[in-house]
Amino acid sequence: MTxxxxxxxxxxxxxxxxxxxxxxxxxxxxxxVLALLGPSGSGKTTxxxxxxxxxxxxxxxVLLKGNIVSEQGLALPPEKRGVGMxxxxxxxxxxxxxxxxxxxxxxxxxxxxKNEKVCTILEMVGLSDFSKRYPHELSGGQQQRIALARALAxxxxxxxxxxxxxxxxxxxxxxxxxxxxxxxxxxGSTAVLVTHDHExxxxxxxxxxxxxxxxxxxxxxxxxxxxTPLSPFVADFVGKADFITGVVEGGKIVTEIxxxxxxxxxxxGAEVMVMIRPDDIDLRPNAKGDATVLERQFRGSENYYRLxxxxxxIIHSGQHSVSVYPVGSQVDLQxxxxxxxxxxxxxxxxxxS
Amino acid sequence: xxxxxTNKTSPRLSIDRWGLAAFLIAAVVIVPLxxxxxxxxxxxxxxxxxxxxxxxxxxxxxxxxxxxxVAIGTSVLGVSLAWLTxxxxxxxxxxxxxxxxxxxxxxxxxxxxxxxxxxxxxGPLQTVLRLWLGKDGFWFPEIRSRGGVILVMTLTxxxxxxxxxxxxxxxxxxxxxxxxxxxGASRLSGFFRVALPMARPWIVGxxxxxxxxxxxxxxxxxxxxxxxxxxxxxxxxxxxFSVSAASQLASFLVLLVFILLLLEQKLTARTRxxxxxxxxxxxxxxxxxxxxxxxxxxxxxxxxxxxFIVPVTQLLIWSVSIAGEDFDARYFVYLGHSLSLGGxxxxxxxxxxxxxxxxxxxxxxxxxxxxxRISTLxxxxxxxxxxxxxxxxxxxxxxxxxTYLDRPFILKGTxxxxxxxxxxxxxxxxxxxxxxxxxxxxxxIDESAQNLGCSGIEMLRRVHLPMMRSGVLTxxxxxxxxxxKEMPITLMMRPFGWDTLAIRIYEMTSEGxxxxxxxxxxxxxxxxLIPVFLLARDRExxx
Numbered sequence: 001m002t003x004x005x006x007x008x009x010x011x012x013x014x015x016x017x018x019x020x021x022x023x024x025x026x027x028x029x030x031x032x033v034l035a036l037l038g039p040s041g042s043g044k045t046t047x048x049x050x051x052x053x054x055x056x057x058x059x060x061x062v063l064l065k066g067n068i069v070s071e072q073g074l075a076l077p078p079e080k081r082g083v084g085m086x087x088x089x090x091x092x093x094x095x096x097x098x099x100x101x102x103x104x105x106x107x108x109x110x111x112x113x114k115n116e117k118v119c120t121i122l123e124m125v126g127l128s129d130f131s132k133r134y135p136h137e138l139s140g141g142q143q144q145r146i147a148l149a150r151a152l153a154x155x156x157x158x159x160x161x162x163x164x165x166x167x168x169x170x171x172x173x174x175x176x177x178x179x180x181x182x183x184x185x186x187x188g189s190t191a192v193l194v195t196h197d198h199e200x201x202x203x204x205x206x207x208x209x210x211x212x213x214x215x216x217x218x219x220x221x222x223x224x225x226x227x228t229p230l231s232p233f234v235a236d237f238v239g240k241a242d243f244i245t246g247v248v249e250g251g252k253i254v255t256e257i258x259x260x261x262x263x264x265x266x267x268x269g270a271e272v273m274v275m276i277r278p279d280d281i282d283l284r285p286n287a288k289g290d291a292t293v294l295e296r297q298f299r300g301s302e303n304y305y306r307l308x309x310x311x312x313x314i315i316h317s318g319q320h321s322v323s324v325y326p327v328g329s330q331v332d333l334q335x336x337x338x339x340x341x342x343x344x345x346x347x348x349x350x351x352x353s
Numbered sequence: 354x355x356x357x358x359t360n361k362t363s364p365r366l367s368i369d370r371w372g373l374a375a376f377l378i379a380a381v382v383i384v385p386l387x388x389x390x391x392x393x394x395x396x397x398x399x400x401x402x403x404x405x406x407x408x409x410x411x412x413x414x415x416x417x418x419x420x421x422x423v424a425i426g427t428s429v430l431g432v433s434l435a436w437l438t439x440x441x442x443x444x445x446x447x448x449x450x451x452x453x454x455x456x457x458x459x460x461x462x463x464x465x466x467x468x469x470x471x472x473x474x475x476g477p478l479q480t481v482l483r484l485w486l487g488k489d490g491f492w493f494p495e496i497r498s499r500g501g502v503i504l505v506m507t508l509t510x511x512x513x514x515x516x517x518x519x520x521x522x523x524x525x526x527x528x529x530x531x532x533x534x535x536x537g538a539s540r541l542s543g544f545f546r547v548a549l550p551m552a553r554p555w556i557v558g559x560x561x562x563x564x565x566x567x568x569x570x571x572x573x574x575x576x577x578x579x580x581x582x583x584x585x586x587x588x589x590x591x592x593x594f595s596v597s598a599a600s601q602l603a604s605f606l607v608l609l610v611f612i613l614l615l616l617e618q619k620l621t622a623r624t625r626x627x628x629x630x631x632x633x634x635x636x637x638x639x640x641x642x643x644x645x646x647x648x649x650x651x652x653x654x655x656x657x658x659x660x661f662i663v664p665v666t667q668l669l670i671w672s673v674s675i676a677g678e679d680f681d682a683r684y685f686v687y688l689g690h691s692l693s694l695g696g697x698x699x700x701x702x703x704x705x706x707x708x709x710x711x712x713x714x715x716x717x718x719x720x721x722x723x724x725x726r727i728s729t730l731x732x733x734x735x736x737x738x739x740x741x742x743x744x745x746x747x748x749x750x751x752x753x754x755x756t757y758l759d760r761p762f763i764l765k766g767t768x769x770x771x772x773x774x775x776x777x778x779x780x781x782x783x784x785x786x787x788x789x790x791x792x793x794x795x796x797x798i799d800e801s802a803q804n805l806g807c808s809g810i811e812m813l814r815r816v817h818l819p820m821m822r823s824g825v826l827t828x829x830x831x832x833x834x835x836x837x838k839e840m841p842i843t844l845m846m847r848p849f850g851w852d853t854l855a856i857r858i859y860e861m862t863s864e865g866x867x868x869x870x871x872x873x874x875x876x877x878x879x880x881x882l883i884p885v886f887l888l889a890r891d892r893e894x895x896x
Contacts, residue, residue: 089795154806
């Protein structure tokens with residue numbers, strides 16, 4: 001069942017030249033987690049607020065469980081949508097304790113039913129012992145879980161999470177991602193998550209919608225986004241990508257580090273840029289190799305190399321954590337590309353470093 | 354399938370329930386204001402010409418110095434005391450914390466007649482000094498002077514600044530101050546560069562309340578014979594029997610207050626601080642050491658002594674000396690009238706303020722903003738003028754019902770009319786503290802409540818009211834105390850037989866009978882103490 005569907009949604013803010021949201025269409029199926037990913041100002045939060053009902057689209061339609069909830073300047077108010085939301089700052093009610101916060105959205109229930117529901121949810125988020133605590137007596141991670149519990153308690157059709165981990169420290173952040181994912185899975189919740197961190201999007205979401213300047217650049221699985229980006233912007237945003245030049249000759253893309261399949265069917269003689277991820281290249285020590293090691297960063301689980309090719313092109317490679325090649329030594333490159341991603345040369349304005 | 358969708362395309366034009374409620378409240382304020390302002394265009398009579406010739410210049414000069422003096426006095430006293438009790442620690446701080454609110458219970462006209470009775474040539478202090486030092490052996494400042502009025506007004510009005518500034522210092526959180534310190538600012542410069550600017554909207558709000566009180570004060574200035582607009586209006590109307598001259602003077606005064614309001618707007622514009630959950634804790638206070646702590650004790654104690662202990666003691670002495678012959682059952686009637694008027698007006702006013710503040714939050718449109726602005730203008734109307742402004746349309750309505758329904762529906766001279774006048778007069782008093790607290794509730798709180806299916810009145814009841822409790826309580830207290838103390842509206846609008854404590858004081862002081870005025874005064878002070886205690890208790894519980 002389709003929980004949320006956006007059809008050609010656009011939104012402009014007065015006093016702003018660029019549209020906040022431009023012609024976005026997407027769907028989220030029941031039980032799915034969708035991540036809205038993009039740099040700041042890409043419109044991802046606006047899109048979330050459109051779904052919640054805090055914003056009204058100028059054009060297009062928003063459907064919740066097949067019912068129209070927003071269209072051209074009309075909107076069902078947020079309190080009638082049954083959509084849960086977890087805010088960046090949690091927005092817990094400071095005058096209510098954890099249990100009361102969770103019970104806030106429970107309606108048409110007897111007191112005992114409410115208590116039971118609150119207990120179940122508190123147990124699920126692992127905070128049964130904290131039910132009487134007030135928000136200011138809880139840690140950031142605990143507040144986060146109470147906020148999620150509060151959003152989930154009324155069994156919403158959809159949960160929205162607005163940069164939920166941005167105010168947590170990095171250690172906590174990784175743990176909370178796991179916890180939240182687990183809770184969402186346990187409850188079979190459908191969720192839309194806003195984030196600017198591609199790792200967060202990849203680790204938590206079933207599908208990722210990548211936004212740039214209000215436009216949907218690509219909607220795909222995390223693997224699809226990472227391995228087969230549809231634009232250089234996507235390629236660059238979701239991880240390290242180097243672009244090397246190549247020419248189509250004899251049905252193959254010929255580059256200085258080898259020949260690659262012309263999967264995108266460029267015409268003969270076309271100049272293209274091939275995306276190379278750090279995990280696409282393997283290194284072999286060779287005194288006569290055509291690449292020079294410029295820098296090695298030890299990152300624990302891997303060694304991350306910066307290399308210069310004979311043409312002067314800089315390229316990066318991630319190697320096993322025990323594969324150590326000294327700076328200044330020569331190496332051979334071996335390509336291990338499963339998906340060749342290449343763009344017409346005009347599309348790429350030189351690789352960003 | 355289509356669900357019920359609400360139109361949100363043109364929020365500026367749509368009037369819904371909130372907009373309508375705000376409109377009605379604004380209308381109640383704008384009618385008397387319009388009646389008064391329209392008098393500017395009415396023909397100038399002889400009384401007006403006489404006033405311009407004889408008194409207007411003096412009134413303007415008097416008003417200027419009084420306003421300036423009280424502004425400086427209340428802000429210095431209010432802010433420094435608020436900072437001492439909210440940010441530092443010294444012996445007796447917890448006591449002074451609430452003790453310094455106590456002068457709120459004493460109306461300025463009470464302090465005024467006590468000061469004159471005590472410090473006048475024939476008063477006990479000068480009499481004793483004469484006994485010791487001989488007839489001409491000393492110089493004593495004349496209490497019936499400009500300095501005297503400013504001193505009395507400052508001592509009675511500083512608690513407005515103190516309350517609001519203290520609230521700001523306590524709730525502004527420590528992070529910004531800590532950041533300032535990490536950037537090398539000392540605690541003192543941190544106060545001037547961070548804490549004080551952050552508290553500015555509240556301080557400005559407090560000073561403005563004090564100044565509007567000053568401009569419309571009637572009781573104290575008439576006891577001092579210090580001519581201001583308020584007394585001139587009263588004289589023009591009840592001395593020269595010229596309502597038009599009174600209204601013309603009033604429109605001058607209204608103009609002055611509008612200038613103040615504009616100034617406040619300018620000073621507090623673009624301030625929208627959201628709260629941090631971190632409030633001042635015991636360990637964060639500056640521990641005053643050595644001489645400084647005793648200096649702090651001395652400051653707090655002298656203010657408390659002069660503004661509260663001395664007047665109350667004097668009132669008690671006078672009351673005891675007179676009680677035997679003057680005290681009887683009438684006083685319970687006066688008290689009952691004062692309490693019920695104060696309580697009724699406080700509830701009505703705060704309810705109206707909540708509607709205004711809330712419609713402003715839910716519908717942040719230009720129109721609602723204008724309506725709210727208009728509604729809080731009632732404070733610009735001094736009590737005596739407001740009485741006319743409400744009396745005239747009500748008298749007209751009574752006349753109409755008499756003519757067309759053949760059955761007079763009497764509005765003028767009723768308690769309802771009086772309550773309405775209080776509402777208009779004190780709406781701004783209640784508005785500031787309520788608006789200050791709601792300003793600090795993050796929009797995300799509203800949004801999460803809405804997401805959980807809670808909106809409108811329900812959101813007000815379940816989310817905002819509990820979170821705004823301190824501000825709402827402050828508003829109730831301020832209005833209650835103000836109505837208890839209020840003199841001109843009560844004097845001119847009371848139904849027959851509705852004498853209050855304040856009226857009794859007016860009658861006694863105008864005859865110079867300080868002792869007999871002390872008895873109702875002590876009752877007003879006592880009643881005024883109750884809300885101050887409530888406020889202190891709420892503060893103890895913390896939020």
